[in-house]
Amino acid sequence: YRARYIGPDGTEKSKSFPDGQKRLADQWLAHIEADMSRGQYVDPAASRVTFRQYAEKWLSTQTTDMTTRESVESAIRGHAIPYLGSRPLGSFKPENIRDWLSALERAVQASSYRRVIYNGVATIFNAAVDDGHLSKNPCHAQSVRPPAPGSGRVVPWSADRVFAVRAALPERFRATVDLGGGCGLRQGEIFGLPVDEISFDTGWLHIVNQVKVTKEGLVFAPPKRNKLRDVPLPDRVAYVLKQHMEAFPPVEITLPWLRVGGPPVTKRLLFTRLDGTGAVRRTDFNDRAWKPALVSA
Numbered sequence: 001y002r003a004r005y006i007g008p009d010g011t012e013k014s015k016s017f018p019d020g021q022k023r024l025a026d027q028w029l030a031h032i033e034a035d036m037s038r039g040q041y042v043d044p045a046a047s048r049v050t051f052r053q054y055a056e057k058w059l060s061t062q063t064t065d066m067t068t069r070e071s072v073e074s075a076i077r078g079h080a081i082p083y084l085g086s087r088p089l090g091s092f093k094p095e096n097i098r099d100w101l102s103a104l105e106r107a108v109q110a111s112s113y114r115r116v117i118y119n120g121v122a123t124i125f126n127a128a129v130d131d132g133h134l135s136k137n138p139c140h141a142q143s144v145r146p147p148a149p150g151s152g153r154v155v156p157w158s159a160d161r162v163f164a165v166r167a168a169l170p171e172r173f174r175a176t177v178d179l180g181g182g183c184g185l186r187q188g189e190i191f192g193l194p195v196d197e198i199s200f201d202t203g204w205l206h207i208v209n210q211v212k213v214t215k216e217g218l219v220f221a222p223p224k225r226n227k228l229r230d231v232p233l234p235d236r237v238a239y240v241l242k243q244h245m246e247a248f249p250p251v252e253i254t255l256p257w258l259r260v261g262g263p264p265v266t267k268r269l270l271f272t273r274l275d276g277t278g279a280v281r282r283t284d285f286n287d288r289a290w291k292p293a294l295v296s297a
Helices: 022-038 051-060 066-079 094-107 111-130 159-168 171-183 187-191 235-247 282-296
Strands: 002-006 012-016 204-207 210-213 218-221 229-232 251-256 264-269
Touching: 002 022, 012 022, 051 066, 051 111, 066 111, 094 111, 159 171, 159 282, 171 187, 171 235, 187 210, 187 282, 210 282, 218 251
Parallel strands: none
Antiparallel strands: 002 012, 204 229, 210 218, 251 264
């Protein structure tokens, strides 16, 4: 038997049943018609699309900030697609999400990062529901418990620890600790701080840009969430910065604005690579200088 019906998109759909199973064919058609009347119909072909296929398409259509897109893509590709990728969207049940979260807990220690990964997966399933690939989001079942958010409480380091890490850094990078600890700047803002935005006379730093890491390369960009701001410059930090500039004169660095291929912008940066020839890539700094300094301290 071949059971046929016209779907909401106006095209004919069908499914074959063996001889002697006409009752099953009738039941299947009745179920399809009931789903369409309740607005819960899912095209069988759409439900066979795998999580990997849909996630790849979803990632390619994101229009958020470039760094945010790269962070989400890294989380999905690294911790969701390898585990969930081969399963068709229409086959997902809450138990599949619970199993994945259990595996994720063993792979990722930080609960706050597990929650970021989970939120990305839940958003993909929301989009799949909107696009008609499945009727409901398995991440939203009552039996699925999302990873706990981080405490949100920042515990400052002791002065002893701060200066121990500072002493273990290469001399060219030691003043980064003073800017981070004394002024609260982020890494990208420290590496993107130009000399002409330091007002030694008035005691202020003007935070107007950062050095941003993208998949294509380094770029200049506004601070995170475009929060341009003025930051008080303590006398002690100002003294350290002047010493740093005497030992390591600022260097003119040209990078594209916002994206590789964007308009070139030149700034005299306070910090450059160890060879003094280019902007600091924070990922390289973390691996080659910061983490070894933490271990040493």
